[in-house]
Amino acid sequence: xxxxxxxxxxxxxxxxxxxxxxxxxxxxxxxxxxxxxxxxxxxxxxxxxxxxxxxxxxxxxxxxxxxxxxxxxxxxxxxxxxxxxxxxxxxxxxxxxxxxxxxxxxxxxxxxxxxxxxxxxxxxxxxxxxxxxxxxxxxxxxxxxxxxxxxxxxxxxxxxxxxxxxxxxxxxxxxxxxxxxxxxxxxxxxxxxxxxxxxxxxxxxxxxxxxxxxxxxxxxxxxxxxxxxxxxxxxxxxxxxxxxxxxxxxxxxx
Ligand code: PEP
Numbered sequence: 001x002x003x004x005x006x007x008x009x010x011x012x013x014x015x016x017x018x019x020x021x022x023x024x025x026x027x028x029x030x031x032x033x034x035x036x037x038x039x040x041x042x043x044x045x046x047x048x049x050x051x052x053x054x055x056x057x058x059x060x061x062x063x064x065x066x067x068x069x070x071x072x073x074x075x076x077x078x079x080x081x082x083x084x085x086x087x088x089x090x091x092x093x094x095x096x097x098x099x100x101x102x103x104x105x106x107x108x109x110x111x112x113x114x115x116x117x118x119x120x121x122x123x124x125x126x127x128x129x130x131x132x133x134x135x136x137x138x139x140x141x142x143x144x145x146x147x148x149x150x151x152x153x154x155x156x157x158x159x160x161x162x163x164x165x166x167x168x169x170x171x172x173x174x175x176x177x178x179x180x181x182x183x184x185x186x187x188x189x190x191x192x193x194x195x196x197x198x199x200x201x202x203x204x205x206x207x208x209x210x211x212x213x214x215x216x217x218x219x220x221x222x223x224x225x226x227x228x229x230x231x232x233x234x235x236x237x238x239x240x241x242x243x244x245x246x247x248x249x250x251x252x253x254x
Contacts, residue, residue: 002204004220004251005160005227006244007039007062007123008234009091009208019046023053025237031057033244035251036227039089039123040234044078047086062089062123065097068110070118080118090115091229092122093149095129095166105148112149112159121158123229124149125208126187130167138165139186146190156195160204161187162229168209170231180207181222188224213242220250 014022019042030038031054041062042050051061063086067077083090092115093108108124115122126145128138142163150156163184168174175183184205192200207219208229219225227247233239 002202002226003035003037004247005037005039005204005206006240006247007041007089007091007162007206007227007229008240009041009064009094009229009231010043010235011064011096011231012043013235014042014046016046016049019043019050020053022235022237023050026241027053027057027059029241030059030244033058033241033248036244036248038244041089041091047083051086060089061087062091062121063087064091064094066090066092066111066115066120068107068114070114080114080120083115084118084120087120089121089123089160091125091162093125093145095125095127095164095169099166105145108145108149109151109153112153116153116155116158119158121160123160123162123206125162125164125229127164127166127169127209133165133167138183142183142187143190146187146194150194156191156199156203160206161191162206162208163187164208164229170210172210174210174212174215175207177218177222177225180209180219181224184222184224211243213239213246216243216246217250220247221254223254 039060039062092111097103128141132141188200204226206227207225211228211230212233
């Protein structure tokens with residue numbers, strides 16, 4: 001039985017005081033929701049403060065990015081060792097990083113390797129662009145991203161994968177539950193080929209892309225979808241709580 005996971009990716013939003021305010025708005029209710037792992041991924045500068053606020057609760061903390069070196073002359077970067085002190089999860093290979101910061105498959109791979117080595121739990125993002133989807137290349141693109149991201153990785157213990165079709169991120173144009181479930185099924189089969197069926201069955205695979213309180217149930221009802229990576233809706237306490245609550249309810253009957 002896979003426990004579902006809902007992660008809120010706040011992206012480059014919230015000042016320190018806004019981050020504190022957002023956590024305080026949902027802390028108590030979010031803490032009380034069972035049968036689902038809840039992860040908040042604020043900007044780096046708010047990690048420590050959010051970590052203090054959620055200390056002792058069931059809410060977990062994640063970062064949105066990480067560099068692959070442990071330390072040294074890499075001005076402006078944050079290392080896996082620094083994060084391992086502060087948080088449990090880290091998003092790696094988000095399409096915005098691939099698109100705006102030229103993160104290649106090789107860079108994503110180095111980050112995955114470094115994060116796992118430091119004991120962090122990576123949330124690896126994969127997904128096709130609109131033109132790739134329209135050209136019927138989804139399967140090829142996603143499989144290639146998985147193969148390159150996980151090259152040389154012997155154990156994926158601690159890993160979560162998020163399937164995030166690029167055309168659905170921040171556009172309000174979510175995939176359908178059926179579409180997302182199909183591609184997530186393909187991801188699970190690819191992981192099975194790489195690591196064996198037992199590991200593939202234990203792996204959590206999330207959907208991400210315009211998930212809101214209005215469509216969350218459609219995704220969570222799908223057999224292969226184990227939660228969501230939520231962007232925009234995670235900045236609204238009531239929306240995020242509703243997504244988490246819907247996930248919890250469905251996980252009890254799934
Ligand atoms: C994301 O940032 O990973 C994401 C899925 O964003 P949104 O929910 O806003 O589409």
